[in-house]
Amino acid sequence: MEPVVLNDRKARLIGIPLLSLFIPLITHSDVFLAVDVNGIFHWLSTCFLNTFLLWEGNRYIFIKSRQFFPQYNQTTQRLVYQTLASIAYTLLTTIVVDYFFCNQLLGWEERTPFLIGFRISLIPTLVVTLIYESVFFFQAWQKNVKKTESLARENVQSQLEALKNQLDPHFLFNSMNTLAALIDDENAPAQKYLDQLSDVYRYVLVSREKSTVTLEEEMAFLDAYIYLNKTRFRENLLVEAQVDEAAYQKQVAPLSLQMLLENAIKHNIISKENPLTIKILQENNYLSVANNLQEKKTFEKSTKVGLQNIINRYRLLTDQQVEIHKSEWNFTVRIPLLP
Numbered sequence: 001m002e003p004v005v006l007n008d009r010k011a012r013l014i015g016i017p018l019l020s021l022f023i024p025l026i027t028h029s030d031v032f033l034a035v036d037v038n039g040i041f042h043w044l045s046t047c048f049l050n051t052f053l054l055w056e057g058n059r060y061i062f063i064k065s066r067q068f069f070p071q072y073n074q075t076t077q078r079l080v081y082q083t084l085a086s087i088a089y090t091l092l093t094t095i096v097v098d099y100f101f102c103n104q105l106l107g108w109e110e111r112t113p114f115l116i117g118f119r120i121s122l123i124p125t126l127v128v129t130l131i132y133e134s135v136f137f138f139q140a141w142q143k144n145v146k147k148t149e150s151l152a153r154e155n156v157q158s159q160l161e162a163l164k165n166q167l168d169p170h171f172l173f174n175s176m177n178t179l180a181a182l183i184d185d186e187n188a189p190a191q192k193y194l195d196q197l198s199d200v201y202r203y204v205l206v207s208r209e210k211s212t213v214t215l216e217e218e219m220a221f222l223d224a225y226i227y228l229n230k231t232r233f234r235e236n237l238l239v240e241a242q243v244d245e246a247a248y249q250k251q252v253a254p255l256s257l258q259m260l261l262e263n264a265i266k267h268n269i270i271s272k273e274n275p276l277t278i279k280i281l282q283e284n285n286y287l288s289v290a291n292n293l294q295e296k297k298t299f300e301k302s303t304k305v306g307l308q309n310i311i312n313r314y315r316l317l318t319d320q321q322v323e324i325h326k327s328e329w330n331f332t333v334r335i336p337l338l339p
Contacts, residue, residue: 207254
């Protein structure tokens with residue numbers, strides 16, 4: 001659970017004393033103004049203690065509810081938990097302050113009826129909840145706007161890079177159709193290879209406009225991409241996938257799995273003596289892509305642009321981090337499965 005940081009020191013220093021003063025003036029103005037100085041002190045000290053306990057307690061409940069239910073789709077659960085916890089805490093605080101502090105310690109003979117005292121105590125509870133919910137909502141809105149803008153910039157940058165490195169799609173598809181017509185009908189392997197290549201390119205064009213796609217779509221595309229590479233490397237490239245059926249409706253960043261496979265193929269030796277094995281495994285709410293490590297001994301240093309692109313995209317999509325693990329024998333990247 002990530003900590004919830006609240007920069008609310010000034011609000012607490014100003015808000016608690018003000019509420020302590022205004023609540024008796026609003027709810028018992030006639031009684032409050034009629035008592036002597038000693039009585040006013042008792043009223044103010046009681047209201048301050050009550051407001052202080054309610055503010056700090058409900059603030060703690062707010063923080064914990066945010067930690068337990070941090071996601072947007074958990075808003076209903078969080079509000080139910082927060083409301084029930086706040087009401088229970090307010091009830092307990094009312095009992096402690098009115099019936100222990102006032103009666104036992106101060107010796108007040110006249111006490112506010114319990115239900116009235118409880119309803120009055122709900123005022124600071126409501127005020128505190130509204131303040132923190134409003135501030136948190138505004139901060140979340142600002143954060144979402146920034147994420148949306150950053151994601152848009154990331155997509156635009158990706159599209160610009162794609163335009164620099166790709167031919168006109170209509171020209172390429174027309175060329176593929178022409179090539180398909182030139183291939184002999186009996187040459188089934190060549191026809192299938194061209195069909196798979198068309199599927200791969202079509203998916204790249206369609207998915208580049210999306211922030212996320214279903215894992216089912218990504219895996220279907222990955223099958224075509226794997227077919228193209230196995231045609232080249234044959235049995236020297238082994239790809240295994242173990243994913244629960246329910247996970248196929250989860251979301252992932254488009255082309256993220258393809259990019260991880262491409263990196264594994266690009267940076268490792270693939271031969272009959274040293275076959276490359278890539279495993280795609282589901283681990284709770286993560287999908288891991290792991291390969292045996294047999295790095296090429298070349299002078300060309302990896303820029304890691306593809307991996308950094310995946311990290312940047314997921315940083316904009318979720319608070320869950322992309323995890324990278326490298327050992328002497330294996331290289332693993334774990335990406336979050338998004339709801």
